[in-house]
Amino acid sequence: MLDHLIAHDDNLRMVPTDRNELTTAIGRLHEELRALPEGSDPSRARILTRWIGIGEMCLGHHDEARAHLQQALDLAAAIGSTRAVVTTGINLADAHRYAGDVQTAGALYRSALSTARGRYPELLDFALQHTGKHLMERGDLADAQSHLLEALRLRIAKGNTELVGSTQAALDRVGLLISQADAAATDPAAPSRQWTAWLQSRTTTRTPDRWAEDFPALQDAVRLLTAQQRVHPRHLRDQSIRTELIGVMAKEAEQAIAVNGYLHNGKWNAVVGDAANRFAEHIDLATIVARSTGLDVEQPHNAVYIAYLEEGQFLDFHVDTIGFGEANLILCLKHEHPTGQSKVSTTVFITADGYLECALATGDCVVFDGALTPHGRTPLSAGESVTLISFGFRARDRTLRTVTNLPPAPA
Missing domain, CATH: 2.60.120.620 (q2cbj1_9rhob like domain)
Incomplete structure (x- = not known):
């Protein structure tokens, strides 16, 4: 519904391809949601609410994203669609992860992964992929690699080259982070040099007028640090x-x-x-x-x-x-x-x-x-x-x- 307006940044997080276009598209979804007649099938409301939440998450509107995705999750549970509970639960976990609430995100990923393994094997690669990225951001690189390798095997079996490419990109990222961690283990000063180089490539004390503009791109990484x-x-x-x-x-x-x-x-x-x-x-x-x-x-x-x-x-x-x-x-x-x-x-x-x-x-x-x-x-x-x-x-x-x-x- 909004896929064509969403891409992934270097950290493998969802970002808009065009903020104005995505904002306009989300506005149209809000209009459709408000226009639904009373007593209509809640399935459409669930779909609209879910995509509004995903769009808001890509824009960095964390509170709005979590509120809409929680509403979509509640609708999925109310209509008895366990499959939708899994997919929306993963989206909600992403929203909490993007907002820095890693504890809630982790609980939601574990729940979705458990349900997918037991009842919806066709969703298991999706759950493994997003859980793997969560573990990667937490620094649990071995577990992240294990989850992503399992997702890769499942996606190769599905024959979906786009999904295979997405998982391979995540595995490449984990491999790079493991290499950096190995280097840091033999050089205690390596982590500080790497973080300093990253910070100085994105902001500077020299021009405080830039800080408000710079900060959104720094926030998630600094929160992890x-x-x-x-x-x-x-x-x-x-x-x-x-x-x-x-x-x-x-x-x-x-x-x-x-x-x-x-x-x-x-x-x-x-x-x-x-x-x-x-x-x-x-x-x-x-x-x-x-x-x-x-x-x-x-x-x-x-x-x-x-x-x-x-x-x-x-x-x-x-x-x-x-x-x-x-x-x-x-x-x-x-x-x-x-x-x-x-x-x-x-x-x-x-x-x-x-x-x-x-x-x-x-x-x-x-x-x-x-x-x-x-x-x-x-x-x-x-x-x-x-x-x-x-x-x-x-x-x-x-x-x-x-x-x-x-x-x-x-x-």
């Missing part, structure tokens, strides 16, 4: 840290950067010295992190000075390697800018809900999980400079130090 966050980004103010301690570190940072500073990812870095070590001894930073995030951490095991000193200097979106720690705390040592300047450089994060900017003043902190939260800094304006210190913390619970099923970066 941040699902295992140990710490959500949090801007901390009024921590009652003595200003003289901050001032001493700011002077040490300035000297260290001038003498031994090195450029890294577009910012100045320097090794911390005695002032930072004394600060960490006097201030219970672990308690600050635990109190603000709920994660029980040890005292910081590493630290680095960071400085942005020139107009236009910025730090593009990236993720850190897992080894830096389960929690990061950045403390602003100095942020200078002309009085009355309306726009200042900010620390920025990409979350599952959008971009989060934190304008750090002297003494402000921000805590986050650097390995699982894309982050960076927007460009400095004229006359602006920023000096920071970044601390890394390890969780006391060692089981929290391991990230399982970390999704590979999209190809």
Whole structure:
């Protein structure tokens, strides 16, 4: 009904071939649905409602998609069409998956797969295909490959070349992800490099005006990445840290950067010295992190000075390697800018809900999980400079130090 207006993107998710045409087509289905006479056969209403839901899902209208597909599923159950319950249940599972509700999606896929195996073998390849893609996105690559291989055998037996091609494309995608995972296993820094490259190919801290436009294409992938966050980004103010301690570190940072500073990812870095070590001894930073995030951490095991000193200097979106720690705390040592300047450089994060900017003043902190939260800094304006210190913390619970099923970066 809408097949000709739907394609698949590089991540094998359904997308419109033309948003305007698909929107218009969905409008026509709504008109037909409203025009159905009272007491008419509910089968037509079920079909229309199902395709409206599929169309809304392709447009990224998650709430509308789930509402219509749930209605279609209820209609299928009411008229006793178990076969339609299976197909619509898979569509509804897709809608929940696209919206990031992987738990509900998984339950719906399992139910549809079980019913197809027991009662509708002609639908089994459909259920296996969509379950396989769900498992692929969850990072369960071996199970995904197993489901898709079974679907491929069934589709080859059916002789439908289009379906065979669709499953082969999914298997190729899984094979690529397995190769990336194997490479990451021998190179701990590989996942962070892959995610950083993917992020920087699609958005940048340099042009915040683009963010609203960029975000829809990032949302699903970022949601998968941040699902295992140990710490959500949090801007901390009024921590009652003595200003003289901050001032001493700011002077040490300035000297260290001038003498031994090195450029890294577009910012100045320097090794911390005695002032930072004394600060960490006097201030219970672990308690600050635990109190603000709920994660029980040890005292910081590493630290680095960071400085942005020139107009236009910025730090593009990236993720850190897992080894830096389960929690990061950045403390602003100095942020200078002309009085009355309306726009200042900010620390920025990409979350599952959008971009989060934190304008750090002297003494402000921000805590986050650097390995699982894309982050960076927007460009400095004229006359602006920023000096920071970044601390890394390890969780006391060692089981929290391991990230399982970390999704590979999209190809």
